[in-house]
Amino acid sequence: MSLVAVSFIFLVVLLCLLAPYISPHDPFEAVARRNTAPLTGNVFLGADVDGRDILTRLLWGGRISLITGVIPTVLATAVSLLIGMSAGYVGGWFDQLLMRSLDIFFAFPLVLVAIVVAGVLTPGLFTVMIAIFIALIPYIARLVRTTTLSVKTQPFIEAARASGARESVIIFRYLLPNTVAPVTVYATTLIGMMMVLGSALSFLGLGVQPPTADWGLMISEGRTVLRRAPHATIFPGIMIVLVALAFGFIGDGLRDAMDPRLRSR
Amino acid sequence: MSDLLTVQDLRKVYQIGRKGLLQARRAVTAVDGVSFVVRNGETFGLVGESGCGKTTTARLVLRLVEPTSGWIGFDGWDLLDCNKKEMRQRRREMQIVFQDPMTALNPRMSIGTSIADTLRFHGIGDSRSRVEEARTMLEVVGLSRSHYSGLPHEFSGGQCQRVGIARALILKPKLVLLDEPVSSLDVSIRAQVLNLLRTLQNEYGLTYIFISHDLTVVRKFCSTMAVLYLGKIVEEGLSDAVSREPLHPYTQALVNSVPQPDPRAPKARDLVGIEGELPSALAVPKGCRFEGRCPHRMKKCAEKEPALVDLGGNRKVACFLHSDAEAPTATIS
Amino acid sequence: MACEPNVDYGPILRVVGLKTYFHLRDGTLQAVDDVSFEVGTGKTLCIVGESGSGKSVTALSIMGLIDPPGRIEAGGIYHHGEDLLELQEDELEGRIRGNRIGMIFQDPMSSLNPSFTIGDQVAEGLVLHRGLTRNQARQETVDVLRLVGIPDAEARYDLYPHQFSGGMRQRAMIAAAIICEPDLLIADEPTTALDVTIQAQILRLLAELKDKLNSSLLMITHDLGVVASMADDVLVMNAGKIVESGTVEQMFDSPSHPYTQGLLNCVIDAETQRDGSFEVIPGVPLVPINPGRGCRFKDRCTRRFARCNREEPVLLPIERGHYAACHLCDSAT
Numbered sequence: 020m021s022l023v024a025v026s027f028i029f030l031v032v033l034l035c036l037l038a039p040y041i042s043p044h045d046p047f048e049a050v051a052r053r054n055t056a057p058l059t060g061n062v063f064l065g066a067d068v069d070g071r072d073i074l075t076r077l078l079w080g081g082r083i084s085l086i087t088g089v090i091p092t093v094l095a096t097a098v099s100l101l102i103g104m105s106a107g108y109v110g111g112w113f114d115q116l117l118m119r120s121l122d123i124f125f126a127f128p129l130v131l132v133a134i135v136v137a138g139v140l141t142p143g144l145f146t147v148m149i150a151i152f153i154a155l156i157p158y159i160a161r162l163v164r165t166t167t168l169s170v171k172t173q174p175f176i177e178a179a180r181a182s183g184a185r186e187s188v189i190i191f192r193y194l195l196p197n198t199v200a201p202v203t204v205y206a207t208t209l210i211g212m213m214m215v216l217g218s219a220l221s222f223l224g225l226g227v228q229p230p231t232a233d234w235g236l237m238i239s240e241g242r243t244v245l246r247r248a249p250h251a252t253i254f255p256g257i258m259i260v261l262v263a264l265a266f267g268f269i270g271d272g273l274r275d276a277m278d279p280r281l282r283s284r
Numbered sequence: 285m286s287d288l289l290t291v292q293d294l295r296k297v298y299q300i301g302r303k304g305l306l307q308a309r310r311a312v313t314a315v316d317g318v319s320f321v322v323r324n325g326e327t328f329g330l331v332g333e334s335g336c337g338k339t340t341t342a343r344l345v346l347r348l349v350e351p352t353s354g355w356i357g358f359d360g361w362d363l364l365d366c367n368k369k370e371m372r373q374r375r376r377e378m379q380i381v382f383q384d385p386m387t388a389l390n391p392r393m394s395i396g397t398s399i400a401d402t403l404r405f406h407g408i409g410d411s412r413s414r415v416e417e418a419r420t421m422l423e424v425v426g427l428s429r430s431h432y433s434g435l436p437h438e439f440s441g442g443q444c445q446r447v448g449i450a451r452a453l454i455l456k457p458k459l460v461l462l463d464e465p466v467s468s469l470d471v472s473i474r475a476q477v478l479n480l481l482r483t484l485q486n487e488y489g490l491t492y493i494f495i496s497h498d499l500t501v502v503r504k505f506c507s508t509m510a511v512l513y514l515g516k517i518v519e520e521g522l523s524d525a526v527s528r529e530p531l532h533p534y535t536q537a538l539v540n541s542v543p544q545p546d547p548r549a550p551k552a553r554d555l556v557g558i559e560g561e562l563p564s565a566l567a568v569p570k571g572c573r574f575e576g577r578c579p580h581r582m583k584k585c586a587e588k589e590p591a592l593v594d595l596g597g598n599r600k601v602a603c604f605l606h607s608d609a610e611a612p613t614a615t616i617s
Numbered sequence: 618m619a620c621e622p623n624v625d626y627g628p629i630l631r632v633v634g635l636k637t638y639f640h641l642r643d644g645t646l647q648a649v650d651d652v653s654f655e656v657g658t659g660k661t662l663c664i665v666g667e668s669g670s671g672k673s674v675t676a677l678s679i680m681g682l683i684d685p686p687g688r689i690e691a692g693g694i695y696h697h698g699e700d701l702l703e704l705q706e707d708e709l710e711g712r713i714r715g716n717r718i719g720m721i722f723q724d725p726m727s728s729l730n731p732s733f734t735i736g737d738q739v740a741e742g743l744v745l746h747r748g749l750t751r752n753q754a755r756q757e758t759v760d761v762l763r764l765v766g767i768p769d770a771e772a773r774y775d776l777y778p779h780q781f782s783g784g785m786r787q788r789a790m791i792a793a794a795i796i797c798e799p800d801l802l803i804a805d806e807p808t809t810a811l812d813v814t815i816q817a818q819i820l821r822l823l824a825e826l827k828d829k830l831n832s833s834l835l836m837i838t839h840d841l842g843v844v845a846s847m848a849d850d851v852l853v854m855n856a857g858k859i860v861e862s863g864t865v866e867q868m869f870d871s872p873s874h875p876y877t878q879g880l881l882n883c884v885i886d887a888e889t890q891r892d893g894s895f896e897v898i899p900g901v902p903l904v905p906i907n908p909g910r911g912c913r914f915k916d917r918c919t920r921r922f923a924r925c926n927r928e929e930p931v932l933l934p935i936e937r938g939h940y941a942a943c944h945l946c947d948s949a950t
Contacts, residue, residue, distance in 0.1 A: 174388040175398075181346055182402040182451065183375035192401070196392050279391045279435050333812035334783075440901050441668075470667035470902065471839060472917075475883045475895035482894065497812065500884075504895070541817035543842035545884045547865045552846040553824040557817035561782050 021272020024265040031262060035081035042075040046232050054248035065250045068240055069230075073254055080232035080255065083144060084262075087217030087226070087233075088210045091148045095155035096206040102156070103163025104198060108171060108190065118164060121157040129154045133216060137225035147217050147226040154216075155209065163202050170197045200277040208270035211263025218259055234259050287357075288459060288491050289322040294344055294354035296337075312565045314340045315351075316515035319592075322459070322508075327485070327492040329506030329523055331499060331538070335562050337515040338495045342461045345493070346380055347371060359458060376406055379452035383464040385444035389436040395447045396422065396432030402454050421450040426480060442473035446480065453484060461493045466501065478505055499538055503527040508598070511535045514562065514573040517592055521599035531601045533578045534558075572604070580605055628655035628695075629801055629833045630679070635692035637671075637678045640685075644907040648674040648687070650857040656801065656850075661827065661834040663844045663865075665880070666854035667902045672837045675854070676805045679835070680720055681709045696801070716746040719794030719832075721787075723806040728790060729778040735789045736762070736774030742796040758796065764829075765792045766822060784815035791822065798830055805837045820847060841884050845869060853877050856903040856913040859932060863939035873941040875918050912944070920945060 034041065043061070044050045049070030050061060057065040057073075064073040106117040124132055136150035170176065171194065179193050218235020220226040227233045229240065234255040241251030296315040315337040322328040330338045343349040345356060347363060356363040358374065366374060382388035389398050400418035403409055409417065419429040425446040436444055445465060452460055462481065466474040478501070485492060496502050502509050502523055509523040511534065519532040530536045537558040543549070550556070560577040569575055575585040584604055592600050593607040602611070637649040649671040656662045666672040677683055679694055681701060694701040701713060714720070722728045729738055736758055743754035755774065762770035765788045778786055787807065794802060804823065808816040824847060827834045836847060844851055844865065851868040853861040853876065861874040872878045882896035900917040912918070915925040924944045932940045933947055 174382050174384060175390045177348060178380070178382060178388045178448075178451070179390075179401070179405075181348055181375065181380045182405055182455075183372045184401070184405045185372070188405065193390055193393075197390070200392070279437055333814065442901060471841070471880060471883045472667060472898035473901065475897040476899075478895045479897060499813075537814055541813040543817070543820065543840070543846035545841040545845050545869070545881065547845045547869050549845060551824065552817075552820035552843075555817045555821055555846065557821070558814055559818070561784050561815065562812075 021268045021275075024268035024272070027265045028262065028269065031081060031258075032085065035078055035085060038075075038078040038082065042072075042078045044072040044075045046071065046075050046079040047230050054244055054251065056248070057250050064254050065248065067237070067251045068244050068248065073237075073251060076232040076237060077234070077254060077258060080234045080237055081258065083227055083231065083233040084214050084218060084235065084259070087144070087147050087151065088214030088262075088266075091151035092155060092206050092210050092213050095152050096159055096202060098152075099156050099159035099163050100195075100199065100202065103160040104167050104190070104194070106160070107164040107167030108194065114164070118161070121160055124154070124157040129158070130216060130219065133220060134223065134225060137220055142225050142228055144227050144231075147220050150220065150225075151213050151216060155213065159202065159206060159209075162205055163198060166198045166201055167194065170194055173197075201274075204270050204274040204277065207273055208267050211266035214266075215259055215263055286324050287321050288324045288359055289345065289493075290355075290357040291321070291341075291345065292319045292355040292357075294318045294341065294356065295352045296340055296344055296349065297352045310566060313515055313568065314565065315344060316568075317354075318512070318515070318517055320510055320517065320520065322491060322493060324458075325485075325489060325491055326508060327494055327506045329502040329509030330493060330495045330512060331497065331502050331509055332512035333497055333538075333562065335514070335565065336512040338512050339463060341512070342380065342463050342493065342495055346375070346378060346461065348380075372406075376455045377457050378459040378461070379455065379457040380461040380463060381445070381448045381452050381465045384468055385441055385448050386436060388448055389444060391436055393435075394433045395436060395439065395444075396434075398436075399447065399451045399454055402451050406455065408455075417454060418450070421454045422447075424453070424484070425450045426476075440473075442469050442477060445469060445477055449477075449480065449484070453488065453490075456488060457490070459491045459493065461495070463495045464497070465494075467496065467498065474501075481505075499527055499542055511538065514565065514568060516573060516602065517600070518574065518603070519599075519601045520592070521597075525597075525599065531595075531599070531606055532574075532603045533580050533605070534574045537577075572602075627658060629658045629697065630656040630835065631693075631695040632675075632679065633693045633695070635675065635678060635694065636690040637674050637683055637687060638690050639687045641906065647857045647905040647908060649678060650905065652692075652854075652857075652859055654852055654859065654862060656833050656835050658800075658833055659827075659831065660849040661824075661836060661847050662850045662852065663836045663838055663848035664852045664854060665838060665841065665844055667839060669856070669902050669904055670854040671857040671905075672839075672854050673805055676803050676835065676837050680714060680718065680803060681706070711746070715742050715794075715799075716797045717799050718801045718803060719797070719799040721790050721794045721802065721804040721807045723809050726778065726783070726786060729786060731778050734775050734777055735781060736776075738778075739789055739793045739796060742793060746797050758792075761792045761796050762789070765789070765795075765826070766818070767792070783811055784818065787811060787815075787819055788822070791819075791826070795826055795830060795832075798832075800830075800832045801835065802827065802832055803835045803837075806839070807836070808843065809839070816843075823847070841880060853880070856908065857905040858913055858942065859940075860914065860943070861939075861941045862932070863935075867936070867939040871939075873935050873939070873946050874914075874943045875920050875945070876914050877941075879917075912942075914943075 050072050051066040051070050053068055053070045055066035067073055102117055106114040132154040133150040136153050137146050140146040176189060176193055179189050217226060221233045221235035222239040227236060229236060237255040238252050245252055294315055295317055298312045298314055299309050300312055318341055330341060332338045340349060344351045361374060363374065389395060396418045399421055400414040403414045403417060419432055422429055422431055427443060427446055466477050469477060494506050506523045509526055510517045510520040513534050519526060519535045526535060527539055530539050540556040543555065558577045563569060563576060571587050571589055572585040575581050582604060589611040590602045590604050591609040591611040592602040593609045594600050595606060633653050635649055635652045639646040639648055652675060664672040664675060678689055683689055689702060737751060739762060740751055740754040740758040743749045743757060744751060759770045759774055767773055767785060767788050781789060808819050811819060838844060848865045851865050852859050855876050861877045872881055879898035898917050903913050905913060911927055912925040912930055915921045930942045930944050932942045934940050935946055
């Protein structure tokens with residue numbers, strides 16, 4: 020299943036990258052009558068409320084949506100590893116200070132935090148990424164910390180110390196690989212969710228602005244003509260769902276692949 | 285034989301959380317004034333049940349846990365006086381084999397790398413010579429060179445314990461602490477690992493500290509042994525003599541509690557054990573620590589604590605049945 | 618079959634041709650393969666073996682606790698002549714398990730629910746099987762807690778598992794197992810997690826309770842000392858098969874299967890061997906995933922011959938009540 024998911028994501032990424040070359044029309048230009056139904060004339064998936072080709076906009080919008088999903092998650096994971104591992108490894112008041120400050124974020128839903136950040140900054144792609152990045156850190160850092168705490172007490176850490184390993188060696192060679200694995204799995208499943216969140220921010224007008232193509236924005240625009248032209252909403256919706264699902268499956272697959280017990284020689 | 289390790293009045297006090305805001309922090313004394321000497325080339329057994337402090341003692345000796353007070357002399361060094369760098373140097377000469385062989389190995393690292401890493405920590409050789417030496421070590425402990433790249437979960441408990449032994453011995457240490465090295469293994473595998481340890485000891489001239497709850501194994505594997513109860517040594521001596529003729533009532537209870545593999549030995553319902561359980565380390569009895577469970581207790585036992593007295597012939601015991609000497613009152617900081 | 622029905626007593630439990638397989642990715646694990654035996658009324662049967670021998674799976678099969686990927690492929694488990702394998706899960710739960718058959722597990726901490734009081738969990742059987750309310754059951758439960766040697770039972774009724782020591786938790790587990798006065802107790806390594814002095818107490822308690830309740834005991838263990846002190850009859854299992862069965866005297870006095878002999882040699886008293894080495898069984902226990910032809914012990918056996926590779930030995934009588942599955946014991950060879 021995860022193999023199918025990986026191929027699917029690969030395909031989507033490839034198509035989006037090639038958007039300038041393979042898309043049938045210009046993403047900003049009206050090429051058909053407003054709300055043209057799919058499979059009519061020159062528009063395979065129909066046209067939106069402004070008469071722009073939906074297939075073209077899906078290809079272009081995928082670039083933005085994928086970027087909002089992947090980049091902040093990757094960055095947040097890296098920062099969280101730093102925060103969570105130092106909190107978990109050092110422990111004591113340092114741990115308390117770091118984790119309690121992050122706990123403040125838990126008082127607000129993830130979306131709300133993102134909305135506040137996006138609201139403070141000027142709307143745009145960069146803002147969406149910053150918002151998601153900040154909103155994610157407490158969640159991932161908390162997982163990193165608990166994982167670090169449990170790995171830290173494993174006998175093999177003590178064994179390395181008893182053999183004469185330096186603290187830095189213990190952290191980077193013994194602790195890190197055993198912490199990164201479960202966190203990577205978690206982060207992968209988050210990518211899909213973050214795409215949805217990014218789309219939601221765009222939908223709310225806090226993210227990328229029209230006429231830029233973005234899957235969330237496309238849903239937002241299609242909503243006004245939901246009854247007359249449901250396809251304008253359905254297709255980007257399907258894409259978000261499929262990509263989010265696919266990342267979830269990849270996360271599952273990664274968990275299996277990264278578990279040394281399930282890996283055979 | 286010369287002394288390799290001297291432990292004097294070793295003490296470890298753990299501060300644990302307070303019960304109420306106004307109450308003082310509570311202290312648990314895991315190891316309470318333990319002293320012993322391990323001679324070059326011998327196997328010294330530390331015996332006791334869970335909570336007696338035997339594992340903590342091992343970690344204190346290696347300074348994996350910092351002692352609260354005491355003195356540890358190892359091969360001419362004052363261990364507690366060593367700084368971080370000096371301590372890492374000493375670790376080349378004192379290694380440990382852990383109880384659970386699986387979790388003592390990094391699950392994401394090949395067993396060969398785990399062994400070779402010990403050399404790497406001390407900057408010995410280049411990566412190729414380290415791999416070669418680890419492969420040789422695998423053969424020494426009865427595995428094959430080709431096992432190098434296998435991951436821990438692909439091996440059985442007994443095989444992982446051999447890896448643990450290889451990792452400890454690759455630095456050619458002087459002292460090896462064996463922390464219940466066979467108690468998680470099957471009966472038939474246990475004997476294989478013990479024989480291996482014995483062979484390696486003769487080959488490399490190793491000194492062992494063997495930590496165990498199993499008197500039967502200790503009796504046969506160790507030359508000397510000390511019995512711990514609630515953080516104190518209650519009896520010490522040549523292991524054969526101690527297990528054949530235990531003097532302390534607790535040692536007697538330990539010996540008598542082990543069911544014998546003989547259908548004509550006393551049956552379970554006739555086993556002469558002892559009543560009661562280990563008291564909480566938070567509420568250590570004032571007098572002798574064993575007083576509450578002792579079948580021979582006297583009035584004095586509840587008030588005074590017996591000292592560990594040398595009876596001659598390498599035998600020491602802390603019991604008023606054998607000597608009137610009292611322990612100096614311990615002061616806990 | 619393993620034990621002929623003896624004239625002195627009828628069997629309370631008869632297991633016939635039990636096959637429990639686990640369908641894994643790597644193949645079929647024949648955890649229990651064609652195992653037959655009986656537990657006589659008022660008797661104690663010990664099943665001995667190393668890890669992976671199928672001893673615990675046998676116990677779980679009897680209790681109907683085999684979950685996928687495990688499956689009971691064939692056989693019958695007759696309790697008072699009634700085939701438990703024919704019963705529906707709710708009937709097994711409502712009428713047999715915890716009522717007629719009591720169960721005690723190795724690790725009392727994980728078998729007790731941490732969020733209910735000890736008393737409520739011990740009383741569970743009375744509530745479930747006799748339809749009492751917890752209040753009605755309380756007095757009887759306190760009596761049973763007292764019976765298993767829990768001091769101050771009335772007050773301890775309302776404590777939670779974490780407030781009990783390991784030994785006390787095992788006593789509570791035993792109380793829960795016997796509260797409905799079952800005629801068969803199944804204990805899977807009941808003392809493995811305990812210290813020796815506590816083990817002696819628990820073994821004595823089990824032996825006394827068995828007499829008091831007039832019930833039978835099926836005990837799973839790897840410890841031959843425990844076997845000798847508890848068992849009337851013994852089954853030795855290896856790689857899913859019974860290799861030898863008989864009375865405890867037959868097993869210890871004249872072990873016939875090389876595996877039984879090897880196991881006994883591994884634990885034989887320190888007195889008898891003076892050269893300091895330990896007797897071993899070479900190799901590691903076979904994991905019966907798609908086992909090949911022939912005897913499942915042949916790779917570890919020092920006395921194997923051509924026939925062992927070709928043909929799987931079956932249990933054959935050696936003397937009255939004593940059976941072994943080994944070509945060496947087959948008078949035809």
